Amino acid sequence: MSAATAALEPESTPDASGPAVPAARVRMAPLVERPARVARPPGPILAPPPVAGSDAIRRRPATPVGEIASPEPVRLPDPTKLCCAMVQAAVEALRGNRPMAQLARWVSPEIYDQLVARSAITQRVLGQGESTHHAAIRRIRLCRLGENAAEATVVVDDGPRVRAVAVRLEGHRGQWRATALEIG
Numbered sequence: 001m002s003a004a005t006a007a008l009e010p011e012s013t014p015d016a017s018g019p020a021v022p023a024a025r026v027r028m029a030p031l032v033e034r035p036a037r038v039a040r041p042p043g044p045i046l047a048p049p050p051v052a053g054s055d056a057i058r059r060r061p062a063t064p065v066g067e068i069a070s071p072e073p074v075r076l077p078d079p080t081k082l083c084c085a086m087v088q089a090a091v092e093a094l095r096g097n098r099p100m101a102q103l104a105r106w107v108s109p110e111i112y113d114q115l116v117a118r119s120a121i122t123q124r125v126l127g128q129g130e131s132t133h134h135a136a137i138r139r140i141r142l143c144r145l146g147e148n149a150a151e152a153t154v155v156v157d158d159g160p161r162v163r164a165v166a167v168r169l170e171g172h173r174g175q176w177r178a179t180a181l182e183i184g
Contacts, residue, residue: 149171
């Protein structure tokens, strides 16, 4: 057999269990040098344009993909309604008329832990609160101290007693959250 014929025919390798099995040959293409890529001058790659008809077109310009946009200041809403709802829920939770878990999104973890401890003591001393009377907000005085801070005093009608509550609210991830809460 000549060398030219041997290159065309597959080689056979003996298998222990039977007849010879042809071995596969891999042919490699000759190496060809490719021309070097021409580097583009560095420039911003713009993000895809917003969908037509959306408000994003008018609000902000396109940000280059490689750059991080400076966060736009989040304008927090008026905290008065949230403050009233949170104080009412806190007073009712202390009496045992409302689950304490409802306050978790409105207060900081430290305040939540204090409320849980105080609620346990209150319910142990006064008994489990099954009153049908809900706390009612009589008056609220709220003062905004800046874009991300506010303080309020709230007068709450809590059945047989009237309570005074002091609250400090601070912006956290675009929402108001109580960082200080004193219930009298």
